[in-house]
Amino acid sequence: MIKTGLILALDTKDPKQAEEWARIADATGQMIKIGMEFTYACGFDAVCRLAMGRQIFLDLKLHDIPNTVASAIASLAPVKPAMLTIHTMGGKDMIKAARQSIDMHFQDSQKPILLGVTVLTSMDQDNLNSIGISKTPLEQVLLLGKMAIEAGVDGLVCSPLEVEYLRRHLGDQVPLVVPGIRLPDAVADDQQRVMTPLQARKAGASWVVVGRPITKASHPEHIAQMIVQQLQG
């Protein structure tokens, strides 16, 4: 069975709050995810401070023309992220440019895992149809995933609902990073394609990404520990 890790999403504009949550991740030995909210509100220096001595997943979901994405990735090299996201909907030329930029600007030992976001976990069939895509989320994730791997990503971001299907088609080696995680009987918020941590682990997720179920809990550290125990089985 694939070993599944927990990544804690630090979605806040407050550097003190982010540091507090990061310490929960430190205590349970988990990686932290820094996204657009923290980066835009607190700036690049704050991201670097939070990253010091930690493995970070920098989830900026880059999506632009190839030259701009490649240049943005070069600018991120000082942060030394362990993982980095781009949108697969940017297409194969953008993905190839991202790959080349990582290979050019990061030392071999510091190269981040380049992750391609497939179909956002907040999107259901209706949302896909509204942007002119008639494929099911499952079909669309596989189509984008195959194309992105061929163009140079190391792994994919998908919902837990697609993990088993992707494993069948892509094998066990591709890192699958999986948000859309909710505790049993909890509200899904804006997420549409969700599973529990245990279900995602059984499906074959490499990492589950969890934000609000931990950060909005009255005792975040207890929930983080409980999820880690469930993942370790």
Ligand SMILES: O=c1ccn([C@@H]2O[C@H](COP(=O)(O)O)[C@@H](O)[C@H]2O)c(=O)[nH]1
């Ligand atoms: O398809 C995606 C891609 C990224 N995310 C990010 O994961 C976390 C999930 O947070 P929750 O509070 O657990 O819903 C968040 O930072 C998103 O930006 C995603 O949810 N779906």
